Amino acid sequence: MRVTFDSTPAPILYAQDAQINVAAPWSLTPGTNTLICVLFNDVRTNCLTWPVAQTAPGVFTVDGIHAAALNQDGSINTASNPAAVGSIVSIYLNGMGPINPAQADGTLVGMPLPVNLYGSEVDMPPENPRSGITAVPLQQTYSGPAPGLIAGATQINFVFAPTAGKTVKSLATGQSTQPFELYVK
Numbered sequence: 001m002r003v004t005f006d007s008t009p010a011p012i013l014y015a016q017d018a019q020i021n022v023a024a025p026w027s028l029t030p031g032t033n034t035l036i037c038v039l040f041n042d043v044r045t046n047c048l049t050w051p052v053a054q055t056a057p058g059v060f061t062v063d064g065i066h067a068a069a070l071n072q073d074g075s076i077n078t079a080s081n082p083a084a085v086g087s088i089v090s091i092y093l094n095g096m097g098p099i100n101p102a103q104a105d106g107t108l109v110g111m112p113l114p115v116n117l118y119g120s121e122v123d124m125p126p127e128n129p130r131s132g133i134t135a136v137p138l139q140q141t142y143s144g145p146a147p148g149l150i151a152g153a154t155q156i157n158f159v160f161a162p163t164a165g166k167t168v169k170s171l172a173t174g175q176s177t178q179p180f181e182l183y184v185k
Helices: none
Strands: 002-005 012-016 019-022 033-040 043-051 088-094 121-124 140-145 153-159 168-173 180-182
Touching: none
Parallel strands: none
Antiparallel strands: 002 033, 012 019, 033 043, 088 153, 121 168, 140 153, 168 180
């Protein structure tokens, strides 16, 4: 089984009967469309045409809502293992656009670390959007390619400083991405 973008093979990250996760090739041109095809035994199936964007950030989640996040001690952030207020939390995302120096498709990020060409921000939206209070940016301690992961995966470490005792929504933005939730004690 292979997945291609305009006939260029994409690195496969995960595959099962109902899901295939791939990394889009770096050679795609923003502002154009790409033909994405799944090939099984060299026969094209399930082709679709999709627009190519420079960035399309998306936070990795465990269930579509809760971020696949690590607490400062390296443990997984869950309801039974929340982050402490003032601690550093790490989230992972893709779609942050090009990195410098450029990396080959499927390359794992090593040292020296490349850098993202576009910045990021992690905000804590207000609990009541109609209150007139704007989102509060959280202090980032690192934002860039995720060491040891495939080039195109980004890691953002930030100081978690919301009101204790609540599940809060945070937003990582290059352009924009879906809100996600973290647990805090």
